[in-house]
Amino acid sequence: MNDHVEKMKLNTKKFASIGIMGLLGLVVIFGSVYTVEEGHIGIVKRFNEAKSQVNPGLHFKVPFVDSVESIEVRTRKNEEKMSSSTKEQMPVTVHVSVNWTVDKSSALDLFRQYGGLTQFEQRILDPRFRSATKDVIPRFEAEQLIQDRATSIQLIENNLIEEMKSFPVVVDNIQIENIILPPKYIQSIETKQTEKNLAAAEEHKLERQRLEALREVNTADAKAQGIVKVAEAEANAIRLKGEAEAAAIAAKAKALKDNPLIVTLTEAQNWNGQLPQTVLGESGMPILDLRNKQN
Structure with missing residues (x-):
């Protein structure tokens, strides 16, 4: 009976030792593995003295001796x-x-x-x-x-x-x-800006009126120039017509001067076949009526 109890105690101590060693093993394993997040740099410290830096990812360290702190390197x-x-x-x-x-x-x-x-x-x-x-x-x-x-x-x-x-x-x-x-200054700025806006609007209005007046002046000038052009054209037409008529008269006069028979021919062409009914005496007597007088 005592041997059985002793045996059980030995087994219990054995299992406890195995458990403790396994637990220590897990602690060592997990204590030697660490990760560094993206956007950070890992600072490895040994007995709190900074030894090296590591990039993001999975890394290993000496358990219970090394520790790691992260420094963000993102903005x-x-x-x-x-x-x-x-x-x-x-x-x-x-x-x-x-x-x-x-x-x-x-x-x-x-x-x-x-x-x-x-x-x-x-x-x-x-x-x-x-x-x-x-x-x-x-x-x-x-x-x-x-x-x-x-x-x-x-x-x-x-x-x-x-x-x-x-x-x-x-x-x-x-x-x-x-x-x-200060609120008072903000208010003064708003007032000043309002005045600037009003001044700009008034200036725009005046500029628009100036452009409208200029457009009306240009329109009137165009109409006046059109009237002048028409008058000049009419005057030129009258002048050209007068010059043509004068040239025709001059040509006719020259033709008559150069050939007097043209007058006789013209009279003959225009004669209606009747003799003149009045003649002018040589003595300066009044024109006599040669037509047959009838009672």
């Missing part, structure tokens, strides 16, 4: 809302954002120097971003800042790129998300 966005003043000393609140990316090949150096992205943002990126923005905003008047954001954005971006060129990151782009000005 990140930082936003800042800060108070400043315009060129004319008007208070303004600007909401700006910057998109930036960690240089993949320098992720290990960034981790060694700053301990991760959060520390880098708080200690390096954000202060320089605020400084670059506050350096640019006072160069612009409020109206110009609203109407020409692109110029101010470009200047902020240039400043920040210059500030960050010695760090293992890339500044992608900057945006001014919002500009908050």
Whole structure:
């Protein structure tokens, strides 16, 4: 009986040892395998000292000795809302954002120097971003800042790129998300814009009237020119007709002068066969009526 109990105790200890060893084996196996997500770089630390960086995928490490932290290398966005003043000393609140990316090949150096992205943002990126923005905003008047954001954005971006060129990151782009000005100034801008719109509308109306008047003048000029052309044509026709008639008379006179018999021929052609009924005496007596007198 005692032998049987002892045997059971030995078996129990044996199975327990096997179970513990199996469990340890599983822990070792799972502790030596890890993955890095896409868009991240894995920083392998040995006893908390950064040793190397690995790309996304499946990897192996020394259990209980190595640990892994990830650094995102996709585009990140930082936003800042800060108070400043315009060129004319008007208070303004600007909401700006910057998109930036960690240089993949320098992720290990960034981790060694700053301990991760959060520390880098708080200690390096954000202060320089605020400084670059506050350096640019006072160069612009409020109206110009609203109407020409692109110029101010470009200047902020240039400043920040210059500030960050010695760090293992890339500044992608900057945006001014919002500009908050005093309500009274906003109202004055709206009033000014309304006046500009009214002035532009009035100018358009005057230009339209000018064009209509010019069109009427051109139409009247065209009509007048048409009348002149018609009158000139009629005058030319009359002149040409008179010249033709004069030429005909002159030709006829010349013909009569050159050949007097034409007169006699013409009279003969036009004679109706009757003798003249009155003659003019040589003595200057009145014309005598030679017709037969009848009572």
